[in-house]
Amino acid sequence: MRRAFKLEWLKLKHYRFFWILLGMYLLALFIICTFGVFFLEWLKRQGADFDGIDPTLLPIYDFPDIWQNITYLASFVKILLAFIVIITVTNDISYLTMRQNIIDGISKKEFLLSKIALILFLASFSTISLFFFGLINGSIYSHVWGTGYIFDELEFLFAYFYDIVIFCSFGLILSLLIKKAGFAIVLLFLYSLMFEPILTLILRESEWTRDTIWAQVADFFPITAMNGLIPVPYPKYIFREITDNIPWKALVISTTWLGVFQWAIYQYLVKRDLK
């Protein structure tokens, strides 16, 4: 795995575009982690109140709730990481360097492994970054303190890591199939932020389908399952409804999708002639 990652690292180390995207992602994470305070201030100015409670007093940065709150929001910008994956893969296709790498002496499997190593690196990097951002913000704003609180519910960081791995694997298969960075990015964008969420919304909420089996079908869609790994945390502040663990159903379905993506990528790569 180290060898596989080094191959990818040699390709990316001096690639400016990679650093720009990674920097943008880090900035996005930082903004997401710190903007909560300003958002609550804004709510207050708009005159919102929660059963008579001043919005700025909402404990969104309290440990351990902070983990669910920030991972939920951060998962919206994971698409930037998928862009990095798509661009490196489509580069290797359009520069014919995937073919050249294999001719020079790696197997297709090793090539695939180098891309998986990249995905694992991106997921680890952002999970660790998010952990630190959470720690910093929590230490400033949290009303409670202590290892018992801080390290509780860290499973949401795991869910976040897992979410990125699956989503980037989806990006990987799209880039192998489509081969053009632009198309793959547009398709990933449209599908994951529009097509599937809208279809899911229709199936779950329209009056024809909401009480039928069709509403359940939406749970099996890949993006819906991935997004389901970290449940929407905010109802707890309004309805006092608590879902503060990773839903098993979403975990099983998204793991199945991960398996499907990896299997399809491998099959496709091994059987395909590289021109």
Next chain:
Amino acid sequence: MAETGTNKVLHIEGLTKRFGKLTAVNQLDLKIYQGQIFGILGPNGSGKTTTLGMILDVVAPSEGSYRWFSGQNNVDSRKRIGSILETPCFYPYLNAEQNLRIVSHIKKCDESRIPKVLKTVNLFDRKGDKFKGFSLGMKQRLSIAAALLADPPVLILDEPTNGLDPQGIAEVRRLIKDIASNGKTILIASHLLDEVQKVCSDFIILRNGIKLHEGKVNDILGDKDEILISANHLSQLHNVIKKYPGAKSVIQKGTDLLVELNEQGSAEDINQFCFEQGSTLTKVLTMTRSLEEEFLKILNEN
């Protein structure tokens, strides 16, 4: 000509590739031994590149098999093969040195050879420049550097001089000959007869994926060139030249004599010999026999 060993470098058996209805390579058998400079000759679309793609594992054969280095694992074999395919494939945003670092990582060879190979192909001064700024000739030379990086015993070249200017072509050919003189095995695919004739020891002719001919270049061309000579007294010259030890045969052609030379003969030598024997030559013309006529003959026979 380099000494040909008995170690088999590549053994191809019944290799076939079908793209739908089209059979690009049909039941190809081939054995390449250590030290051979082997040419695959054929018109465009005859299956040369497909064949190379199959033995380099980027095109899956429909049938048949190949073995490198008497059965070593293919991935490891490829680490010991330097390949230069039609288009140089590198990362445009990386410089020459960074690109070669990737190759050395893949081939598991020492990075310390990078400056050496860059010097060999005369790119050392440009090692810090990005690949995208290179001219085609420089790109091609970087491919050669990459191919030489692991000091491989086998080189594969696909149309190595395609698209190069005359100077670039001469440079690449010189490099190939230098490399060959170190006892390496070279496999060249080309549609340029002249190229195969100039550098190869053995060759096959491929057409529509079928092997039409296999043999040594010298068997077709003869070992030595022929020389056309003439003098004012042709009959006297004829008698003189019969005594010349470097002549294999002499044929009269109009007012000239066509002398086929054996190993000892040369144009310079003939000139001197005749002069010493009292015949002054008025014409000495070295006739280079070309593969072209033979190639066309073979194509027509089939």
